[in-house]
Amino acid sequence: MKLFYRQVGLGGPNVFLFHGLYGNSLNWASIAQSLSKFYQVFSFDLRNHGHSPSSSFMDYFLMAEDIRQTAEPMELFPVHLIGHSLGGKLAMVFALSFPQWVSSLVVVDIAPVDYGKEAVEEHFKMLEAMRSLPLADLKKRKEAEVLLLKTINNKTLVQFLLTNLIYQSERYVWRINLEGIRASIEKLNAFPALHACFPGRTLFIAGERSNYLEASSIHQLSFYFPKATLVKIRDAGHWVHFEKPKEFLEVLIPFLKERK
Structure with a gap:
């Protein structure tokens, strides 16, 4: 399935932004605009959301394939992936499935677990x-x-x-x-059992007031993402990038600019 997306920025490395459940690409508008000074940014409407096509079912493998089908013909890979909540799980599954296409991975306030x-x-x-x-x-x-x-x-x-x-x-x-x-x-609430790890740079950004990324999840993070680091944004809840955009960008941009 080919997805609807919004594009800002005319040059630099490519960044993909994935929204959460019940959201759409506009949830990332402010962050996308800030990143567009340095990157070419693509914010997607995932299947069954926004302007993208509908389907009777969705899981993370189908959504990862949607991203591949949409982006591969445009020769956009490799990319930096950033996903919030459901979009964070999608970003993780994509990175684990197609590690050769992912420059770095940023997961916002979600863990690779069943909730x-x-x-x-x-x-x-x-x-x-x-x-x-x-x-x-x-x-x-x-x-x-x-x-x-x-x-x-x-x-x-x-x-x-x-x-x-x-x-x-x-x-x-x-x-x-x-x-x-x-x-x-039920599929979206869970996380698929994948026998793989993503060897690239990975950053988890969590809201200090959120309970989506608990200490009990750390083992799962390190299993799938051995190079992962975790940063908590003070006084932020689940919608970290919306509630604390300045603090979010202060963590995100240095990570994206880091050399391998």
């Missing part, structure tokens, strides 16, 4: 709330927010989810494929 049954149930709850919205009856976006808040008690999260609700042909529609994501959520 368990409770996390899956939380996603099912969110997806059901989104699927249950009476889209044909909605007159304003605010109505959707009020309805979602009855089930999802987190205004910031609800507003993030609603970035996928667009007004089209005189009615509101979801820009993400809720059914395809729902059918895939």
